[in-house]
Amino acid sequence: MTQLEKAANNEITKEMKYVAEQEEIDANLLRKRVAEGLAVIPANINHKHLKPVGIGYGLKTKVNANIGTSPIKSNLETELEKLSAAISAGADTVMDLSLGGNVDEIRKRLMEKSAVPVGTVPIYQAVIEAGGPENLTLDKYLEVFEKHARDGVDFATVHAGVTKEAISLLEKRVMPTVSRGGTFLVNWMRKHNKQSFLYEGFDEILKIAKKYDVTISLGDGLRPGCIEDATDEAQLHELKVLGELAARCREKQVQVMIEGPGHIPLNEIEKNVRLEKEICKNAPFYVLGPLPTDIAAGYDHVTCAIGGALAGMHGADFLCYVTPKEHISLPDVSDVRDGVIVMRIAAHIADIAKGRQSSKQRDKLMSEARSRLDWEAMADYSLDPVNFRKLLKEECKSNPEISEGCSMCGKYCTEKK
Amino acid sequence: MTQLEKAANNEITKEMKYVAEQEEIDANLLRKRVAEGLAVIPANINHKHLKPVGIGYGLKTKVNANIGTSPIKSNLETELEKLSAAISAGADTVMDLSLGGNVDEIRKRLMEKSAVPVGTVPIYQAVIEAGGPENLTLDKYLEVFEKHARDGVDFATVHAGVTKEAISLLEKRVMPTVSRGGTFLVNWMRKHNKQSFLYEGFDEILKIAKKYDVTISLGDGLRPGCIEDATDEAQLHELKVLGELAARCREKQVQVMIEGPGHIPLNEIEKNVRLEKEICKNAPFYVLGPLPTDIAAGYDHVTCAIGGALAGMHGADFLCYVTPKEHISLPDVSDVRDGVIVMRIAAHIADIAKGRQSSKQRDKLMSEARSRLDWEAMADYSLDPVNFRKLLKEECKSNPEISEGCSMCGKYCTEKK
Numbered sequence: 001m002t003q004l005e006k007a008a009n010n011e012i013t014k015e016m017k018y019v020a021e022q023e024e025i026d027a028n029l030l031r032k033r034v035a036e037g038l039a040v041i042p043a044n045i046n047h048k049h050l051k052p053v054g055i056g057y058g059l060k061t062k063v064n065a066n067i068g069t070s071p072i073k074s075n076l077e078t079e080l081e082k083l084s085a086a087i088s089a090g091a092d093t094v095m096d097l098s099l100g101g102n103v104d105e106i107r108k109r110l111m112e113k114s115a116v117p118v119g120t121v122p123i124y125q126a127v128i129e130a131g132g133p134e135n136l137t138l139d140k141y142l143e144v145f146e147k148h149a150r151d152g153v154d155f156a157t158v159h160a161g162v163t164k165e166a167i168s169l170l171e172k173r174v175m176p177t178v179s180r181g182g183t184f185l186v187n188w189m190r191k192h193n194k195q196s197f198l199y200e201g202f203d204e205i206l207k208i209a210k211k212y213d214v215t216i217s218l219g220d221g222l223r224p225g226c227i228e229d230a231t232d233e234a235q236l237h238e239l240k241v242l243g244e245l246a247a248r249c250r251e252k253q254v255q256v257m258i259e260g261p262g263h264i265p266l267n268e269i270e271k272n273v274r275l276e277k278e279i280c281k282n283a284p285f286y287v288l289g290p291l292p293t294d295i296a297a298g299y300d301h302v303t304c305a306i307g308g309a310l311a312g313m314h315g316a317d318f319l320c321y322v323t324p325k326e327h328i329s330l331p332d333v334s335d336v337r338d339g340v341i342v343m344r345i346a347a348h349i350a351d352i353a354k355g356r357q358s359s360k361q362r363d364k365l366m367s368e369a370r371s372r373l374d375w376e377a378m379a380d381y382s383l384d385p386v387n388f389r390k391l392l393k394e395e396c397k398s399n400p401e402i403s404e405g406c407s408m409c410g411k412y413c414t415e416k417k
Numbered sequence: 418m419t420q421l422e423k424a425a426n427n428e429i430t431k432e433m434k435y436v437a438e439q440e441e442i443d444a445n446l447l448r449k450r451v452a453e454g455l456a457v458i459p460a461n462i463n464h465k466h467l468k469p470v471g472i473g474y475g476l477k478t479k480v481n482a483n484i485g486t487s488p489i490k491s492n493l494e495t496e497l498e499k500l501s502a503a504i505s506a507g508a509d510t511v512m513d514l515s516l517g518g519n520v521d522e523i524r525k526r527l528m529e530k531s532a533v534p535v536g537t538v539p540i541y542q543a544v545i546e547a548g549g550p551e552n553l554t555l556d557k558y559l560e561v562f563e564k565h566a567r568d569g570v571d572f573a574t575v576h577a578g579v580t581k582e583a584i585s586l587l588e589k590r591v592m593p594t595v596s597r598g599g600t601f602l603v604n605w606m607r608k609h610n611k612q613s614f615l616y617e618g619f620d621e622i623l624k625i626a627k628k629y630d631v632t633i634s635l636g637d638g639l640r641p642g643c644i645e646d647a648t649d650e651a652q653l654h655e656l657k658v659l660g661e662l663a664a665r666c667r668e669k670q671v672q673v674m675i676e677g678p679g680h681i682p683l684n685e686i687e688k689n690v691r692l693e694k695e696i697c698k699n700a701p702f703y704v705l706g707p708l709p710t711d712i713a714a715g716y717d718h719v720t721c722a723i724g725g726a727l728a729g730m731h732g733a734d735f736l737c738y739v740t741p742k743e744h745i746s747l748p749d750v751s752d753v754r755d756g757v758i759v760m761r762i763a764a765h766i767a768d769i770a771k772g773r774q775s776s777k778q779r780d781k782l783m784s785e786a787r788s789r790l791d792w793e794a795m796a797d798y799s800l801d802p803v804n805f806r807k808l809l810k811e812e813c814k815s816n817p818e819i820s821e822g823c824s825m826c827g828k829y830c831t832e833k834k
Binding site: 174 | 487591644684712745771772812825
């Protein structure tokens with residue numbers, strides 16, 4: 001039975017208890033939200049040693065880190081290091097998006113090492129095993145999906161909202177598709193002139209998801225890839241299909257969340273969140289950024305933190321990071337760390353804006369420490385104590401005049417009493 | 418005569434012409450906005466070789482970089498390097514906040530080298546010359562203010578809104594004052610039990626400002642220094658005083674802009690911008706960040722870019738950067754560069770959200786280059802071409818498989834046709 005099924009049967013599972021404790025909320029309230037589909041707890045029955053995480057209404061805004069190999073860069077040890085870096089920087093979940101090397105082994109090793117929920121995009125491996133997107137079949141997809149489910153994958157992106165009807169809407173775009181999954185499916189539908197096998201076979205995917213309690217993350221395969229294409233017809237068409245599919249997930253008592261854009265100007269982010277909440281009946285919203293400009297490659301971790309903070313404030317529940325290398329290369333270990341930290345800042349800013357008391361309390365404690373010039377306490381309350389201490393140490397070493405603390409104002413410090 | 422005076426007399430100055438060309442707007446429209454106080458062109462008659470910059474309604478969102486020495490860290494050469502770094506990273510203006518070393522020499526050298534408008538906070542030097550804030554007098558302040566004006570300073574922060582009436586309102590705060598100028602004045606008023614000499618002597622300050630056309634930047638000496646104190650009575654009390662002082666500036670045909678917070682939760686930023694615009698009759702709004710969390714020291718350039726982008730979208734005109742070292746130390750040259758770049762991302766995101774066509778056009782050109790995998794054009798359109806090319810070069814060197822471009826997806830690249 002899935003967490004959703006149990007919640008609907010009035011059962012408070014040990015996962016719900018754990019999440020409720022972490023979030024400092026009532027476990028029965030959380031159960032109700034899971035039952036209503038407002039929150040999900042991605043917790044595959046086969047994921048050993050999982051520390052469950054809740055995502056959705058009334059819960060802390062969560063951060064996901066994408067890791068994984070590419071056909072060009074593929075090294076298991078590097079991926080394990082990225083996993084450690086992501087978790088120690090505070091990622092709430094990780095997704096293994098591997099496209100190169102021995103993807104089965106990489107996934108298994110990451111699953112073994114990860115106490116946080118792990119997500120995958122099964123169509124990637126299905127394409128690799130089929131020898132190209134044009135050879136995909138539903139059977140191949142289901143086979144890979146079940147393999148991931150058996151291995152303990154907690155949530156999986158399924159681009160079942162990319163349907164034949166949307167293809168003509170892509171013609172007006174500057175960048176028709178930028179989602180890999182979306183591109184595979186559009187190419188497949190064009191080649192076979194058929195409806196998407198993911199859409200057609202959705203009930204069969206749900207059967208496997210239900211068996212292992214894999215949370216379905218409905219992918220936005222037609223997400224806009226640039227500001228010019230934002231919130232366009234193709235995107236909204238897919239969102240409506242995702243709304244239908246979300247209802248079908250709940251009907252089958254499969255947990256579901258919705259993936260969102262993408263490249264969106266800052267003034268359209270609130271609208272995008274509201275549309276998702278309305279059309280998908282308040283299913284948790286999992287956004288990739290959003291990125292409110294296209295021109296900041298090299299700094300897209302910051303770009304997406306700007307979009308993510310605003311999306312979170314308006315109700316997005318789950319923020320997928322982007323690393324500084326986005327649009328240029330696969331991230332290395334330090335990019336993963338930087339990406340997570342910066343997106344955690346965005347999530348924390350969103351939680352303050354959402355009025356979350358414990359988030360505000362931490363800021364108050366920090367500021368009280370600041371006003372009494374207590375540098376140890378400031379380090380403790382800071383979002384990245386390791387970096388804070390490192391910067392402070394460099395500062396004190398290079399300035400023999402100050403035994404501790406800051407060189408900004410010297411005797412003119414506003415906090416010196 | 419000031420730009421405002423000339424604008425009111427229907428004169429289109431060469432500075433207005435230059436700014437209108439840069440902004441691709443009609444020069445007479447700009448003149449009208451300057452006349453109405455909706456826009457300012459900080460351009461001291463003594464600043465040689467100035468490339469004027471317009472700040473305000475309908476103009477590109479601008480970015481300021483604070484540089485300057487402290488009593489602990491003071492080196493003229495470093496400050497000149499910071500100036501170059503700020504300008505080459507795209508800062509629209511710089512402020513010299515020097516508190517240590519030979520501040521006269523530092524300011525003069527920075528003025529000589531700077532083609533962008535330069536701002537200062539004259540009260541700093543007045544405190545140094547008076548031998549402490551308690552010894553300040555209006556005469557000493559005016560003497561220093563005129564020295565800066567004579568040297569060509571284009572805009573100057575004046576904390577004349579910090580008045581006696583606000584002092585009791587600070588008691589409720591976690592951090593009563595975090596502005597250096599604000600702290601000096603509060604301490605002075607407490608010690609002397611008198612109204613602020615800046616408030617009392619405001620007309621005399623305006624006389625000097627008018628003579629040299631120094632734009633007054635009304636400082637928010639009582640800006641909140643933490644989320645807990647945001648948008649409180651003390652802050653709003655000062656804002657009302659700033660509204661009165663802004664009216665007095667315009668009456669005397671002195672250009673004026675308003676400085677704003679500070680530490681503000683994301684959900685209060687829109688309100689803060691609207692209040693400023695309402696109370697100060699649409700005077701250009703110059704915000705420090707804002708920082709929507711207190712706990713991200715080490716990454717406060719990102720924190721303030723998140724707040725700055727949103728403030729900009731809602732109508733803030735001028736964003737003061739914060740560097741990664743804020744709250745820990747004086748920035749070094751690379752911090753200055755990082756701070757400017759990240760705040761420029763925020764300003765560009767705000768300009769897209771404000772509907773600025775030429776900003777959107779650059780994103781479109783970038784995305785078109787991306788869709789044809791034209792890496793040279795992508796570098797050209799990117800916000801930081803130097804960094805883009807560096808990352809791309811590293812990528813290609815470490816991956817002999819790819820002669821150019823990205824390692825993210827390899828043969829699964831969505832843009833490969």
